[in-house]
Amino acid sequence: MILVKEGHRWIAFFCTDLDASVVEILEAFADRATIKQDFHDIKEVWGTGQQQVSNIWTNVGVYNMNLWAHDGRTLGLDSVTRTTLRSK
Helix, strand or coil: CEEEEECCEEEEECCCCCCCCHHHHHHHHHHHHHHHHHHHHHHHCCCCCCCCCCCHHHHHHHHHHHHHHHHHHHCCHHHCCHHHHHHC
């Protein structure tokens, strides 16, 4: 267990691997926080899970498109124009 004082409160980080170093535990938490933020963005910003479609396979397709849209935005592809895409 690691205790970190942040401001006026303490935050505890737990790990089941007894051989893990402090750095490894904190890096694992940082990775988890990044993934959690990505899922929040996908659900809240891109509206994943709010689509209203007729069957399960259409739902899978729409979810896939939402993930690709999020990835493209994350990679900065939203600034690419149609002309740029056509020329490639």
